[in-house]
Amino acid sequence: MEKALALDEKDIGKLKVRDLNKYSCFYLGSEFCQNIFPSERSVERLAGMGARKIAICVSFLVDAKLKEIKEKISFMLEKNPNVEIILGDFGLLTYLNKFYPNSKKSIARPLSIEFMRMEKSKLEKFLVKHRISAIETDEDDLLGNFPKPRKFSLNFHYPYRFKALQRDCFYLGKTTLNCSRKCLGKKTPLQIPGTRHIIYALNNAYFTKKNSFPMGADRIIYHRI
Amino acid sequence: MIIQAGARNWSDFFYYLENGASEIYCALNGIPGHCYRGKDFETPSEILKAAKSAHEKGVRLYMVANEVQAGLFDITVSTVREMVKNGIDGVIIRDLSILEALKRKKIKTEFILSSLALCFNKETLKFYSDMGISRIAIPEQLLPSEARNIVKNNLGISTEIFLSAREYCVVLNGFCYLSDFTGKCICRDPFKSGHRNRFLPRPDSKEHFSRLYDFYSMGVNTLKIGRHPHGHYARLLFQEAKAILKLLESGIDKKNFIEKSLEIDSKIGLILNKGVKRK
Numbered sequence: 001m002e003k004a005l006a007l008d009e010k011d012i013g014k015l016k017v018r019d020l021n022k023y024s025c026f027y028l029g030s031e032f033c034q035n036i037f038p039s040e041r042s043v044e045r046l047a048g049m050g051a052r053k054i055a056i057c058v059s060f061l062v063d064a065k066l067k068e069i070k071e072k073i074s075f076m077l078e079k080n081p082n083v084e085i086i087l088g089d090f091g092l093l094t095y096l097n098k099f100y101p102n103s104k105k106s107i108a109r110p111l112s113i114e115f116m117r118m119e120k121s122k123l124e125k126f127l128v129k130h131r132i133s134a135i136e137t138d139e140d141d142l143l144g145n146f147p148k149p150r151k152f153s154l155n156f157h158y159p160y161r162f163k164a165l166q167r168d169c170f171y172l173g174k175t176t177l178n179c180s181r182k183c184l185g186k187k188t189p190l191q192i193p194g195t196r197h198i199i200y201a202l203n204n205a206y207f208t209k210k211n212s213f214p215m216g217a218d219r220i221i222y223h224r225i
Numbered sequence: 226m227i228i229q230a231g232a233r234n235w236s237d238f239f240y241y242l243e244n245g246a247s248e249i250y251c252a253l254n255g256i257p258g259h260c261y262r263g264k265d266f267e268t269p270s271e272i273l274k275a276a277k278s279a280h281e282k283g284v285r286l287y288m289v290a291n292e293v294q295a296g297l298f299d300i301t302v303s304t305v306r307e308m309v310k311n312g313i314d315g316v317i318i319r320d321l322s323i324l325e326a327l328k329r330k331k332i333k334t335e336f337i338l339s340s341l342a343l344c345f346n347k348e349t350l351k352f353y354s355d356m357g358i359s360r361i362a363i364p365e366q367l368l369p370s371e372a373r374n375i376v377k378n379n380l381g382i383s384t385e386i387f388l389s390a391r392e393y394c395v396v397l398n399g400f401c402y403l404s405d406f407t408g409k410c411i412c413r414d415p416f417k418s419g420h421r422n423r424f425l426p427r428p429d430s431k432e433h434f435s436r437l438y439d440f441y442s443m444g445v446n447t448l449k450i451g452r453h454p455h456g457h458y459a460r461l462l463f464q465e466a467k468a469i470l471k472l473l474e475s476g477i478d479k480k481n482f483i484e485k486s487l488e489i490d491s492k493i494g495l496i497l498n499k500g501v502k503r504k
Contacts, residue, residue, distance in 0.1 A: 062371040091348030119295040164396035167366040168426040190416035
């Protein structure tokens with residue numbers, strides 16, 4: 001099972017040699033917020049430090065952001081064709097399949113929620129047809145629906161399990177196309193009314209925290225925040 | 226702009242039919258349709274009977290099947306096929322595998338992409354258009370300025386918008402698991418954070434009506450009222466939608482529209498609150 005680390009751009013400089021040895025893949029960007037997309041410089045820096053694989057996460061996008069991110073991703077893929085794209089947008093999928101058909105693509109959360117509920121053979125047909133090689137998930141209870149051998153990889157995110165997603169930013173209180181990304185590195189615990197359960201506000205989304213992870217995934221992505 | 230209303234049962238259905246809905250949609254028990262409380266129509270023949278009654282009045286009738294799971298795939302596809310063959314006008318759908326299966330079986334009907342789908346740009350709209358959709362319910366959280374290319378698409382896809390002042394999910398509706406904790410919807414409740422209470426951010430009613438005005442001006446075709454477990458609430462929503470639509474059609478300017486809509490919304494709110502107090 002492969003090990004990956006999800007990190008914010010600003011933390012790239014804090015990576016140690018032992019991190020680069022321990023984790024074979026590094027995730028940048030966000031599956032949940034279109035404003036958190038890494039710079040080309042960050043990708044170059046990570047590659048220069050010796051990261052074996054780099055995965056760029058992209059959430060669902062409005063038109064203006066899709067236009068912007070297509071340009072940035074094209075630039076990244078031209079320089080680093082092996083960068084994986086973890087995508088949450090079918091418009092971006094169409095673009096990549098047209099212009100970068102050999103790019104390695106995975107379906108991001110929460111888009112993957114629909115895929116995790118598909119019947120295995122239908123899912124495999126869809127993924128092969130659309131040149132998608134992996135699915136990102138945090139739903140350990142559903143991994144058993146896709147026993148090996150399978151025609152795709154299942155990448156499991158740990159320890160945060162997705163519960164809800166907003167477009168209005170928890171920190172800004174509104175929807176915006178650009179921001180200063182003050183949320184990076186922050187998580188805010190919120191107690192569920194009338195219970196002792198805690199969810200965490202991270203980017204635009206809300207998560208619970210798990211203490212264990214399942215067998216059956218091809219890659220585990222650790223989120224250090 | 227026309228009104229499409231969601232009916233849970235015969236009582237809802239006849240109310241909307243007799244009071245001016247141009248379209249009605251409903252769900253069938255056993256085919257998941259993303260409305261968790263209350264009951265829907267029990268049998269396919271009930272929906273087909275509803276379709277016949279609707280057509281006699283020039284009203285269109287749709288079925289919703291927008292939350293399918295692997296175990297219900299085959300029954301959903303076969304049910305949709307039978308319903309289309311026997312007279313419903315279309316299906317509200319979200320799942321890609323269902324869309325693909327229906328396309329493969331050459332089932333020709335109006336496929337409406339549910340607002341639960343993550344369709345936030347024109348290229349994703351094209352993706353779904355290639356899979357056979359002919360209409361989209363615009364996601365509630367998409368701003369008018371962001372939706373322009375979707376509304377004014379050149380794919381022949383018509384658009385719907387919810388009356389979000391009354392029906393707005395604070396979080397993305399199709400991806401919410403917050404009710405897992407208490408069995409109830411909690412997104413509008415205060416969460417404790419340290420010593421403070423914090424609310425998940427959401428637009429106010431003024432903002433909702435501002436958005437509705439912009440969507441109307443842009444040319445969105447349909448104003449949508451969702452299905453609701455409480456018939457009384459659903460009827461009031463429908464009346465509110467009719468009043469708001471009348472305002473829009475009067476050619477009123479935006480500032481006055483927002484003001485008058487807030488008045489209507491407030492009156493409806495008072496009636497709803499009286500109903501709650503009586504209980």
